[in-house]
């Protein structure tokens with residue numbers, strides 16, 4: 001593969017887990033992806049297989065049934081999956097972040113109850129923050145959790161929950177107190193509870209093998225110990241989830257970009273025009289040169305953010321930079337890859353039209369590019385930005 005990682009020192013363990021993800025993707029996703037994409041099919045059995053290989057519990061320690069690996073491994077796995085199917089990468093990325101936040105904030109009872117089930121891939125996790133009227137400005141969310149004796153009663157609607165109809169548990173943000181971010185708490189909610197309904201399945205431009213639904217909570221009763229962390233800490237927890245998740249989305253964008261580069265190099269060597277392979281024209285080869293350079297940059301930014309997270313150092317701004325750069329590059333170069341393929345690129349005969357459709361979401365979810373710019377600007381300018 002042209003888009004191989006060059007000269008980035010990975011440990012043997014990181015290299016092995018990356019090769020394992022690539023192998024599963026090649027054998028179990030690649031032969032089916034065109035059909036799955038066409039049919040908007042969520043490949044549920046695949047996640048049992050990924051679970052058995054340890055890839056649904058990447059960051060979960062071994063005592064809880066996980067692989068006990070690090071964020072760099074998480075980024076590598078998501079990247080390898082995204083090279084073949086960005087939708088599967090989305091599922092794994094969101095699921096892994098739920099695991100990471102549960103691990104960081106959960107009580108011992110919550111961790112021993114949920115982490116082994118999530119690590120096995122038999123159960124999948126979802127994250128519910130966005131609402132119909134509240135996206136980027138998430139601190140204004142309206143879904144509520146009202147204390148009633150030994151229970152909380154959840155009401156409201158959550159929009160575009162990745163894994164929402166497939167998940168056994170959803171990490172949901174609900175308002176327990178007053179206005180603004182301090183009034184929000186996080187809950188671990190079992191999706192089978194009475195009163196939770198899948199209201200709408202979203203048909204999407206891309207990442208069609210991922211599950212995206214609206215969830216309605218109608219007087220859903222959860223015990224007090226369903227709260228994750230302390231009351232009023234939910235928004236901070238949500239931001240923490242999103243920061244880690246941005247490493248995953250940066251890795252997803254990097255994987256799409258690597259696939260676009262591979263396809264472009266191959267096609268540029270095979271397709272002839274004016275008596276030469278089109279790769280002989282600078283109009284084509286310079287596009288490929290820029291693609292390869294941006295791929296390296298996207299990878300290095302992503303691995304840096306992951307390595308900082310692994311070292312227990314602040315990584316939120318670096319994760320935003322990685323996501324901003326990698327997603328912009330993926331969207332731009334997926335379009336260039338399609339251009340290099342000419343008319344063929346516009347057809348489903350080649351996968352580049354899928355890369356083009358899949359790349360766009362990486363600029364939108366887990367914080368839009370504009371929100372990443374605000375985070376980066378604030379790290380330099382403080383409240384001025």
Ligand SMILES: Cc1cc2nc3c(=O)[nH]c(=O)nc-3n(C[C@H](O)[C@H](O)[C@H](O)COP(=O)(O)OP(=O)(O)OC[C@H]3O[C@@H](n4cnc5c(N)ncnc54)[C@H](O)[C@@H]3O)c2cc1C
Pocket residue numbers: 094126127128129130134135136137159160161162163204212361364365366367368369370371
């Ligand atoms: C396929 C898919 C999967 C998703 N999965 C999940 C999930 O699992 N869980 C979840 O909670 N959410 C999920 N989301 C929601 C996603 O995170 C939001 O769509 C995203 O955060 C943007 O929110 P919004 O769509 O409401 O856009 P808005 O916040 O309404 O923004 C609209 C536009 O205005 C811009 N904008 C807003 N504020 C500013 C500002 N201050 N400065 C400059 N520009 C600004 C935005 O960048 C954007 O371009 C998903 C969305 C999709 C499409």
